[in-house]
Amino acid sequence: MSRFATRACAYACSVVVAPIVVARAYSERETNSSTVEVENELAPRAAVSHDERSRTRWRYDWNPVNEEVKGGASKQPTRVVWLVRHGQAEPENGDVEDGARRLTSLGLEQSKRTALRLKMLIESGSVDGDFAGSTPSVMIxxxxxxxxxxxxxxxxxxxxxxxREVSHLIREGAPCRPxxxxxxxxxxxxxxxxxxIEAGFRSIFHRAAADQRNRPSGEAAEPPSVVHEIFVCxxxxxRYSVLRALQLPPDAWLRIGLYNASITRVDVHPSGRVSLRxxxxxxxxxxxxxTWN
Amino acid sequence: MSRFATRACAYACSVVVAPIVVARAYSERETNSSTVEVENELAPRAAVSHDERSRTRWRYDWNPVNEEVKGGASKQPTRVVWLVRHGQAEPENGDVEDGARRLTSLGLEQSKRTALRLKMLIESGSVDGDFAGSTPSVMIxxxxxxxxxxxxxxxxxxxxxxxREVSHLIREGAPCRPxxxxxxxxxxxxxxxxxxIEAGFRSIFHRAAADQRNRPSGEAAEPPSVVHEIFVCxxxxxRYSVLRALQLPPDAWLRIGLYNASITRVDVHPSGRVSLRxxxxxxxxxxxxxTWN
Known part of the structure; x- marks a missing residue:
């Protein structure tokens, strides 16, 4: 087996157990009763392998950390990154340059619903009541x-x-061969x-700046625990940026599909941890x- | 650097470019106008590294393929796997065994809304009109x-x-050290x-059986292109099973959060490709x- 194949296989095969027979028995079980209690006889003959080769390691130093964060990470806000995919666009057409394609009427409708959902999510603080009442600091x-x-x-x-800001870095394109x-x-x-697109990822994903605030300075005595930023792209x-942010293999991006006008939320904690919500x-x-396109 | 660290770093560092300066200039730009056109001056001094060390490889042989699939994969249906997280449950309490914790009234309400959404998604075929009108073949x-x-x-x-079927394999637990x-x-x-839990993953994720049908045999002359299965767990x-299905490092599971009663959809194609929708x-x-718990 080549070195390449060994590496690629490492996490795909990291957990080795024996119960394939169980799964098969399970799917072949037939009955006429409404609920079937399937007895899953599990005989883990081989222990799960937890050796180092099957493990990843989270890199906390994935972006530069300023001195203030190093000294007192808990005082920095968490960045809540909202990634919104654009609404449905006109189909590709040789007469229109890709970057000039406009939204369809459905795309406009999707965007409006997404706007209202986003407003409710951010204003309610969703399940993180400690930042209820927030507004985004920027939409890019x-x-x-x-x-x-x-x-x-x-x-x-x-x-x-x-x-609002406009960015050329987060235009659509080919991030890496899938x-x-x-x-x-x-x-x-x-x-x-x-x-x-890698530069676009870095413009989206970084720790909060030392002085980043969600509200105008002077309004809040306490620094906020969370700042919200919206990226419409x-x-x-x-797909590429979320995998990169989670420190997963970015060439997996085409294993994921995203609906038009869908909402993706990723929290970037001052410690350097990143969480997909x-x-x-x-x-x-x-x-x-x-719709998908 | 140890062998372990080198491996763990491989995909985290797979794309190496120079535009950190761009990202910094970007976030420091301040203005009072409503929309800012930020000029992203991108100077990719280093090309993106696409060498073999930064690449994964999709394993098509991740589960046993029966002879019929090998001979004519296109005739097999795609399995649409709907993974539903349970509704909000009573808080942990020393008096109640974890497996016996009941849904709260909010958990019941969440579950009802999720049921109706799932029904609409499956019956409409969502964006895959070719299977509109489907019903799930099983709920486990x-x-x-x-x-x-x-x-x-x-x-x-x-x-x-x-x-309906009941499975002990997909009970909650500790899948692998995160x-x-x-x-x-x-x-x-x-x-x-x-x-x-690995056995539970294998019971959820596999190609469609050679004779799997969405409707009772005899009702449809043509075999269906898609079968739906619901797993409530x-x-x-x-989190673990989706990462395993996508052939991503399973120890990343705690980098993801899932709302109560949320819906996750993964398509398993007869070719062995898997797609997170x-x-x-x-x-x-x-x-x-x-809610989260």
Missing amino acids: HSSMTRARETADVIAESAFPHVR EPDTWNQKEEVHQSESPR HGNVI SLGDAGHLPTEAL | HSSMTRARETADVIAESAFPHVR EPDTWNQKEEVHQSESPR HGNVI SLGDAGHLPTEAL
Whole structure:
């Protein structure tokens, strides 16, 4: 077995037990009664392997830490990063440059519903009541038309006073060759676009700045425990960036699908820990409004 | 650097570019105008590294393939695996054994909303119109009270005629030591429970059986392209199983959080490809009904 294959296999095969027979017996069990109590006879003949080769290690030093964070991490806020995929866009068309494609009427409707959901999530503090009543400190959107139009709807419907920025780094593109490679993108496209998308990831994911505040200075005596930032961008950028943020293999990005106008939330703690709280959440859209492109 | 550290770093560091300066300039930009056009000057001085050490490899042989699948994979249905976390349960209490903890009234309400959402998702075919009108072929729930009660509500509210099974394999527990290890569970608990949860993963994730059908035989002339199965279980089991199914490092499971009564969808294709379509989707719950435990 080559060194490459050994490495790739390491975490896929990290847990080795014997109960395949159990799973098979399970699926073959047939009956006419409404509920079946399946007796799972489990004989773990081999212990789970917890040797070092099957383990990852979380890197706390994944982005530069300033002196204040080093000295007193607990005083820094947690960054709550909200990643919103743009609404449904017009289909690709040779006459329209990709970055100029506009939202459909369904895309506008999706964006409005997403705006209202986002407002409720951020204002209620969802399950983290300690930051109820928050507003986002910034909304950054990609410079592609479909992202800008989605951000326009979010601003108008939910956050008219939130500062906005435009970024070229988080435009759609080819982040890195996916594995398995069912996309078959040309290598030169990956080579030319992946540094930009990696830079986009770094612009989204970092610890809070030492002086980052959710409210205007002077308004709150206590520094906030959480700051919210919204990024409106694209499927490939979000999939790649979330995997990178979680320190998972980024070439797995195409194993994930994201609905249009879906909401992904990732918390970046001052300690350097990163936590995925939702991925591609679109439950706020009616099922007939669920689309992928 | 030890061999372990080198390995752990491999995918965390797989993409090496130079634009940290860009990200910093970006966050320091301040202005009073409503929308800021930030010029992202990107100078990718180092190309992205795509050498073999930064790549994973998808294993198509992750579960046994029967002869019919090998001979004609396209005739096999795709399994759509719906993983539902139980609703909110009573807090842990020394008087009640963990497996006997019951749903709260909010947990019952969450479960009902989740049942209706699941029914709409499955019946509409969501964005895969070719299987509109489907019903699940089975609902399997863990033998813990909170999962059984959630399944009871789902059956009553949405799928009264769907076959049900109970599994001990997908009860809550300690799947493998998480990294970073913020749980600090005793090693013997991991050692004793991880083979069972690994067996639970294998009972959930496998290719469709050669003769698996969504409707009673004889009713449909054409075999279905998709079969739906619902698993009602627990946060740790879902987090671990999804990572294993995606061939990602399973010890990353605690980097993910899942809301009570959330819906996770994973498609298992006859080719052996696996696709995550939603993770912990709880957008169908009002924000005041979002809970973690």
